Amino acid sequence: MSDSFRSATGRKVVSRASAADLGMVSYFLVDVGQRRIASVVVGRGKKARLVDWAQVSGFGPDAVMVSDEGALRPAAGDREQAAADGKLDMLGKRTLTERGNKVGTIGDVTFDPATGVVEMLQISDRTIPADTMLGSGTYAVVVDASQEPVP
Amino acid sequence: MTASQINGLPVVTVHGGDDVAEVRDVIYNPEAGRLVGLTLNKRGFFSGRSREVLPAEAIHAIGRDAVMIADESSLVAPADAPDDVGHPATDRNVIGNDVLTEGGTSLGVVRDLALLVGSAGEVVGYQIEKPAGGHGYIPLPAQLAVSGAALVVPDVTQEFIRDDLVGLGAAVDDFRARLGMQ
Amino acid sequence: MGALDWLIIFLVLLAVAAAAFVVIRRRRRGGGVFATRGKP
Numbered sequence: 563m564s565d566s567f568r569s570a571t572g573r574k575v576v577s578r579a580s581a582a583d584l585g586m587v588s589y590f591l592v593d594v595g596q597r598r599i600a601s602v603v604v605g606r607g608k609k610a611r612l613v614d615w616a617q618v619s620g621f622g623p624d625a626v627m628v629s630d631e632g633a634l635r636p637a638a639g640d641r642e643q644a645a646a647d648g649k650l651d652m653l654g655k656r657t658l659t660e661r662g663n664k665v666g667t668i669g670d671v672t673f674d675p676a677t678g679v680v681e682m683l684q685i686s687d688r689t690i691p692a693d694t695m696l697g698s699g700t701y702a703v704v705v706d707a708s709q710e711p712v713p
Numbered sequence: 714m715t716a717s718q719i720n721g722l723p724v725v726t727v728h729g730g731d732d733v734a735e736v737r738d739v740i741y742n743p744e745a746g747r748l749v750g751l752t753l754n755k756r757g758f759f760s761g762r763s764r765e766v767l768p769a770e771a772i773h774a775i776g777r778d779a780v781m782i783a784d785e786s787s788l789v790a791p792a793d794a795p796d797d798v799g800h801p802a803t804d805r806n807v808i809g810n811d812v813l814t815e816g817g818t819s820l821g822v823v824r825d826l827a828l829l830v831g832s833a834g835e836v837v838g839y840q841i842e843k844p845a846g847g848h849g850y851i852p853l854p855a856q857l858a859v860s861g862a863a864l865v866v867p868d869v870t871q872e873f874i875r876d877d878l879v880g881l882g883a884a885v886d887d888f889r890a891r892l893g894m895q
Numbered sequence: 896m897g898a899l900d901w902l903i904i905f906l907v908l909l910a911v912a913a914a915a916f917v918v919i920r921r922r923r924r925g926g927g928v929f930a931t932r933g934k935p
Contacts, residue, residue, distance in 0.1 A: 594728075660727050662776020699730025701723065704781070720926040737925030749931060754923045761922040797931040805930040826928060 565621065565675040567653055575604045578619055579630035585609070587626060590671075591645035592652065592680055594698050599678040602626065603646050604634055610646040612637055621675035649700045657685050658702045659710050665690075666711075668703060714775065715840060715878075716741070716748075716826035717808075724753065724767065724788075725779040732756050733785050734763050740801045741826060741836065743864060746853050748772075748834030750798030751780065753788070766794050769834045807864070812841055812851065816868045819844055820851060823864065827881055837885045839864075841874075849874045850881035852888040867892060 567590055575584045588610060589603040601612045617633035618626060628634070637646040644650050657665040666686040673680045680692040683703070690709050697704040716739045723732040734753040742749045751772075753763040771787035772780060782788070791799030812820045821841035827850060829835040838852045851866065852873050873888045875881045 658725060658779050658781070659776070660781055661774040662722075662725070662779040662781045664778040697726060697728040697730040699726065701725055701732035702730050702779070704725070704727050704730050716928045717926070737923070738927040738929055740929050740931060742931045744931075752925070754925060759919050761919070762925075801929050802931065803927065803929055807928045807930045810930075 563675070564672045564681055565623070566673070567671040568669070570621075570626075571653070573624070573626055575602075575613070575626045575628060577630050578627045582631065584628065584631055584634060585611075589645060589648050589651045591642065591650060592671075592698055594695050597680050597692055597695065599673060599680065601642070601645070603648075606648070610637070611635060612642060612646060615678040618678075621678075644700060650698065652683075652698060652703055655698075656702045657683070657709075658704050659707055660696055660704055661707055661710060663711055665705065665709055714777070714828045714830045716828065716836075718777070719751070719775060719780065719828075722775075723756065723779050724751075725781055726784045726787075727773055727781050728784050731785075732779075733782075734765070734767070734788060736780060737762060738801065738803070739826075740798055741807055742797065743807065746836045748828070748836065749795065750801075752798075752801060763788075764791065765789060766791055766798050768794050768798050772834060775828065775834060811863045812839060813863050813865050814868045814870060815865060818868075818871065820866070820870065820874070821849065824848065827878060838881045843874075849876060850878060850884075851875075852881060852885040854889060854892050 570587055573587045577584055585605040587602055588606045590599050591601045593600040599615050601614045604611050604613055611634040613628050613633050617628055619629055620627040637643040652668050652671050655668050657668055668683055668685055670684040672682045682689050683692055694705040694709050696706055719736050719739055722736050724734040725732050735756055736751050737754045738752045740750045748769050750766055750768045752766050755763045765788040767788055771782055773783055774781045807823055810823045821843040823839050824842050825840035826836045827838040829837050838850050841849050841851055843849050851870050869891055873884045875884050
């Protein structure tokens with residue numbers, strides 16, 4: 563069963579140790595080279611914190627379980643800070659091919675909740691495999707030339 | 714794809730997905746028939762020009778929506794760029810130049826440069842405004858002799874004036890084959 | 896101060912803002928296609 567960024571956004575994050583509600587999933591930070599979720603951003607604005615995928619003990623349909631509150635940490639470095647601010651959010655982001663042509667806007671991203679592996683990008687009426695991704699940044703998600711739009 | 718469509722495009726990193734600059738001017742070598750680089754503005758409505766430039770060799774691709782580069786190290790300081798790019802001659806705007814055949818006939822005035830789609834800046838033709846009015850496209854030889862400020866093209870070019878970019882694309886190979894035979 | 900004074904202050908501020916805007920936009924003017932200097 564795969565999950566998606568759109569349906570997982572807003573899901574509550576719960577500590578397995580204390581059962582405390584730690585906040586809600588706001589964004590995902592994707593490691594494009596590994597093609598998997600690097601970390602999940604919990605909360606928005608100044609209160610946003612990150613939890614590394616390795617610290618997620620269960621990404622369930624109703625809640626995201628983490629070991630304890632200590633798994634949540636502040637953003638470290640520019641890229642994580644951009645992710646915490648939502649600037650790297652792939653939802654709604656334009657997609658360009660490496661040849662500089664626009665493919666469309668990302669509507670949703672599917673992933674395997676067991677492994678964090680990103681599977682598909684839904685762009686307008688197309689679904690393209692995530693292994694075509696070359697980069698994901700503040701301006702665009704870049705995919706390889708195999709996804710070149712037909713003129 | 715034409716040169717004026719490149720002006721103002723964002724410059725985006727393939728591996729970073731970030732817009733690091735936007736295109737200010739196109740620098741073109743008429744002898745070689747290709748772009749040699751781009752000068753840049755910073756991104757953002759109120760930002761000014763960027764000191765860094767983008768040599769053609771560092772361009773990954775030029776598309777309809779963005780100029781793609783590998784990463785930010787593709788942007789270089791003027792001192793590290795070829796002189797034509799680092800210190801471009803901004804007094805020689807090709808747009809508006811007369812196109813003359815070797816026989817001395819004016820084919821018109823350059824309105825734009827036609828680029829090979831998907832290339833890193835090979836210029837295959839000019840969009841011209843004909844002396845009688847109206848637009849047309851002419852193909853360019855792979856190598857071009859340029860004398861002074863006017864652009865001089867072979868006489869046979871006259872037979873290859875086309876009405877649109879599609880027609881030009883088809884004409885370039887025929888035209889170059891004709892030149893090769895002579 | 897009267898309404899006319901305020902109007903003049905407003906117009907002066909507007910003119911300054913417009914001038915600043917023009918200066919900023921002109922700094923990033925571009926859009927040229929420049930030929931390289933030919934070999935001598």
